[in-house]
Amino acid sequence: MNKWGYVGKRLLKTIPIIIGVTLVTFLILHLSPGDPVRIMLGPYATPETVAALRAQYGLDQPLPLQYFSWLGNIAQGDLGTSIRYNRPVTELVQARIGITLTLTLAGLVISVTLGSILGILAALKQNSWLDYLCTFQAMFWISIPGFWLAILLLYIFGLQLRWVPIAGLSGFASVILPALTIGLQEEAWFARPMRAEMLGVLNEGYIKAARAKGVRYYRVVGKHALRNVMVPMITMLALRLPWVIAGSVVVEVVFAWGGMGSLLVNSVLARDYPVVQGILLIIALSVVLANLLADLVYSLIDPRIRVEGGKK
Amino acid sequence: MKKLLCLALMLGLIFGLSGIVGAQNSIGIALQVEPSVLNPITYQDTETGFVLGAVCSPLVSLSEEGDFITDEAVIEDFKVEEDGRIYTFYIREGITFHNGDPLTAHDVKFTFEAFMDPDLGSPHHRYYTGIEKLELEGDYKLRVILEEPNVAFLTMSRLRNHVLPRDYIEEVGWDGYEQDPIGSGPFQFVEHVPGSRIVVEKFDDYWGQEAEIEEVVFRFYPELSTAIMALETGAVDYMPEMPAEEFMSLQDRQVPGLSFGTYQKFEDHRICFNKREDSVFSDPRVRQAVAYAIDIPELIALTRGDMAIPARGRIPSFHPAYAENANAYDRDLDKARELLAEAGYADGFETAIYAPAGYRERVQETQQIQQQLAQIGIDVEVVTLEWGTYLDVTAEGEAPMFRERWSAGVPEPIGFVESWHSESSWNPIFGTYKNEDVDRLIDEVMRTVEPTERWVLYQELQEIAMDDVADYPLYWPLIGEAYSESLHIPDNLWNDFKRPIYYIQFWTYN
Numbered sequence: 139m140n141k142w143g144y145v146g147k148r149l150l151k152t153i154p155i156i157i158g159v160t161l162v163t164f165l166i167l168h169l170s171p172g173d174p175v176r177i178m179l180g181p182y183a184t185p186e187t188v189a190a191l192r193a194q195y196g197l198d199q200p201l202p203l204q205y206f207s208w209l210g211n212i213a214q215g216d217l218g219t220s221i222r223y224n225r226p227v228t229e230l231v232q233a234r235i236g237i238t239l240t241l242t243l244a245g246l247v248i249s250v251t252l253g254s255i256l257g258i259l260a261a262l263k264q265n266s267w268l269d270y271l272c273t274f275q276a277m278f279w280i281s282i283p284g285f286w287l288a289i290l291l292l293y294i295f296g297l298q299l300r301w302v303p304i305a306g307l308s309g310f311a312s313v314i315l316p317a318l319t320i321g322l323q324e325e326a327w328f329a330r331p332m333r334a335e336m337l338g339v340l341n342e343g344y345i346k347a348a349r350a351k352g353v354r355y356y357r358v359v360g361k362h363a364l365r366n367v368m369v370p371m372i373t374m375l376a377l378r379l380p381w382v383i384a385g386s387v388v389v390e391v392v393f394a395w396g397g398m399g400s401l402l403v404n405s406v407l408a409r410d411y412p413v414v415q416g417i418l419l420i421i422a423l424s425v426v427l428a429n430l431l432a433d434l435v436y437s438l439i440d441p442r443i444r445v446e447g448g449k450k
Numbered sequence: 451m452k453k454l455l456c457l458a459l460m461l462g463l464i465f466g467l468s469g470i471v472g473a474q475n476s477i478g479i480a481l482q483v484e485p486s487v488l489n490p491i492t493y494q495d496t497e498t499g500f501v502l503g504a505v506c507s508p509l510v511s512l513s514e515e516g517d518f519i520t521d522e523a524v525i526e527d528f529k530v531e532e533d534g535r536i537y538t539f540y541i542r543e544g545i546t547f548h549n550g551d552p553l554t555a556h557d558v559k560f561t562f563e564a565f566m567d568p569d570l571g572s573p574h575h576r577y578y579t580g581i582e583k584l585e586l587e588g589d590y591k592l593r594v595i596l597e598e599p600n601v602a603f604l605t606m607s608r609l610r611n612h613v614l615p616r617d618y619i620e621e622v623g624w625d626g627y628e629q630d631p632i633g634s635g636p637f638q639f640v641e642h643v644p645g646s647r648i649v650v651e652k653f654d655d656y657w658g659q660e661a662e663i664e665e666v667v668f669r670f671y672p673e674l675s676t677a678i679m680a681l682e683t684g685a686v687d688y689m690p691e692m693p694a695e696e697f698m699s700l701q702d703r704q705v706p707g708l709s710f711g712t713y714q715k716f717e718d719h720r721i722c723f724n725k726r727e728d729s730v731f732s733d734p735r736v737r738q739a740v741a742y743a744i745d746i747p748e749l750i751a752l753t754r755g756d757m758a759i760p761a762r763g764r765i766p767s768f769h770p771a772y773a774e775n776a777n778a779y780d781r782d783l784d785k786a787r788e789l790l791a792e793a794g795y796a797d798g799f800e801t802a803i804y805a806p807a808g809y810r811e812r813v814q815e816t817q818q819i820q821q822q823l824a825q826i827g828i829d830v831e832v833v834t835l836e837w838g839t840y841l842d843v844t845a846e847g848e849a850p851m852f853r854e855r856w857s858a859g860v861p862e863p864i865g866f867v868e869s870w871h872s873e874s875s876w877n878p879i880f881g882t883y884k885n886e887d888v889d890r891l892i893d894e895v896m897r898t899v900e901p902t903e904r905w906v907l908y909q910e911l912q913e914i915a916m917d918d919v920a921d922y923p924l925y926w927p928l929i930g931e932a933y934s935e936s937l938h939i940p941d942n943l944w945n946d947f948k949r950p951i952y953y954i955q956f957w958t959y960n
Contacts (some may be wrong), residue, residue, distance in 0.1 A: 172839075176841055177837055187573055380485020391673050394669070394677075394680075395645070401644075432513065
């Protein structure tokens with residue numbers, strides 16, 4: 139089977155996953171208490187107004203009917219209209235998705251870079267104080283709740299030291315703290331496997347052979363060893379992506395960035411079904427695609443891996 | 451590695467370019483919730499009201515004492531005839547909308563019609579149903595004829611403070627209006643960056659008080675602690691309607707660079723009873739016993755510190771219709787036990803009090819009330835429900851007691867008492883109540899044009915309802931707002947009839 143056949147097959151496999159995701163998000167939302175119309179209109183609305191608005195958004199229809207009409211609209215690329223904002227969901231998401239992606243990307247860059255460097259250092263100086271320090275700090279950051287770390291960083295660098303403005307997304311300086319929050323939280327996930335893999339690879343015969351040939355140590359590590367630890371790192375990247383996005387959602391809210399995270403939180407509070415469903419669907423899709431991409435990248439890094447799936 | 455570098459550079463570029471472009475004369479206002487829809491007819495959230503308040507002009511305005519006046523309003527005069535059945539508005543000439551169109555009586559008529567149009571789905575639709583006819587006389591005079599006299603008409607149907615541009619809306623449609631709203635107010639809409647901010651700038655051709663502040667940026671901070679830090683660092687200059695706890699904490703810490711203002715809100719917090727026949731609270735003695743057993747100062751200290759005033763009747767004490775002689779049931783446990791025994795509950799009984807989940811103060815207070823009522827043998831279960839469910843359950847009479855909050859339209863306090871009228875649509879929602887004297891007095895209020903006579907009627911009917919404990923009012927909240935000390939906000943704005951946020955054109959720099 140050629141590569142494109144494999145991609146096609148994988149894409150087909152994602153369809154049941156996506157349908158599963160839609161069903162679960164739909165049910166969780168619609169079965170949990172809370173009525174978007176009631177929340178929007180507040181205590182002063184008359185029953186007639188409430189009923190009229192419910193009808194306008196199709197909320198008076200039986201649940202299965204609501205689900206299938208939503209599914210039908212998705213198939214046509216229509217995610218519905220927000221109840222709270224009275225705008226198409228696609229438009230709301232479009233305006234904010236770039237912000238979330240930026241934070242996700244910036245967070246990933248920091249966590250992978252930091253994690254790799256610390257992981258390699260720990261492996262090269264195994265059982266030294268440096269190794270222990272790397273392990274300790276990784277465990278430290280991973281044990282702190284994300285929102286708390288975000289508020290703490292904001293308190294220290296924003297309020298006390300006044301190094302960064304507390305005005306949402308406003309210039310490069312405002313990206314540092316949110317990206318650092320995610321970077322520190324996620325860094326352990328890359329530092330630990332990096333250390334373990336590196337230790338394994340450094341004991342391999344070809345590394346010793348390269349050293350014996352007289353190749354410089356840093357060159358051996360940088361060229362021979364690093365390439366071989368890339369594959370597990372890519373797997374980790376794909377595995378962590380949903381967590382990084384989830385982390386961004388929280389961090390975004392604390393830093394007042396106004397990306398998809400704030401929209402999602404606001405919409406959950408307002409029970410704005412179409413928006414919540416739309417965002418969850420997009421996140422699910424991106425996770426599925428990221429996994430697919432990771433599989434494809436393996437073969438680029440390690441030609442021995444065939445896309446039919448030889449090596450894990 | 452090269453790719454990573456590229457990415458980092460790109461990111462740097464993107465953010466380098468999108469830095470804050472703050473005008474010299476710009477102030478920031480922190481909002482916790484992003485305004486929903488910039489449409490005066492359909493919006494429900496207070497935050498949208500703040501933005502639209504800066505962009506649009508009111509039909510009629512209020513003095514700091516709560517009298518209808520025409521300062522900063524689109525009318526220069528108005529007349530009430532036939533005991534409050536005919537209202538004539540004389541529109542000021544020379545007002546222009548932000549697109550240059552003149553504002554005329556046609557626009558005012560159009561705005562009334564938009565509120566009356568059931569298809570547009572205004573949540574305030576019902577306040578306009580009593581309008582029989584809108585009569586234009588020339589371009590600057592509009593007569594509103596009601597089906598029957600209604601002294602509260604101007605309170606209920608002030609067009610929610612926003613006169614809309616007819617021609618513009620007919621041209622761009624409601625969707626277009628929501629994207630780029632215009633009005634005739636002191637500030638014009640510049641942009642709405644979704645999730646981040648709404649910017650308005652000074653409108654140079656504004657006919658009223660010229661603003662000293664050139665630009666106002668409404669920034670959204672979904673996380674409260676971030677908003678407070680933004681205020682402390684000067685990233686924003688003003689935060690409206692702060693939660694009591696956070697306001698007091700800022701004030702106690704004497705944060706440098708901040709000033710503080712408070713005002714009493716036209717709002718009361720109370721306990722409602724299900725007074726239907728099958729309920730234990732259908733007996734007024736039981737309700738009186740509960741009232742005597744509740745320690746209001748303790749509740750206030752628990753959730754609001756000193757940011758509330760114990761209630762006496764429902765209408766807040768800064769209003770002339772305040773009933774200073776109504777029974778407030780100061781705590782008296784012996785009297786409470788006596789009343790319970792008289793009603794046949796000497797050994798107490800089991801009941802429940804409901805509060806909406808997510809409203810910190812209301813939930814905390816019901817827990818305190820549970821302990822206070824235990825002292826007279828009433829065993830209370832605290833039930834917290836999600837908002838929508840709470841509304842349904844309480845309206846259907848399933849909740850024996852529930853912890854309510856009510857804001858009324860200013861300045862006519864009818865909103866506080868209308869639910870006591872046995873024929874009001876609110877009556878069953880708050881547990882039903884019928885007292886013929888109260889019914890008669892409310893009817894009389896609606897027909898009495900002379901305000902001072904009305905205030906007496908309000909006082910009288912509150913005294914009766916308080917003897918019955920139709921509801922048990924707990925307190926009237928004080929609202930605290932913190933702002934940068936570089937700003938000067940005039941004293942006469944610190945009241946619920948005006949409110950600083952609706953008159954930014956009067957703010958100046960120190």
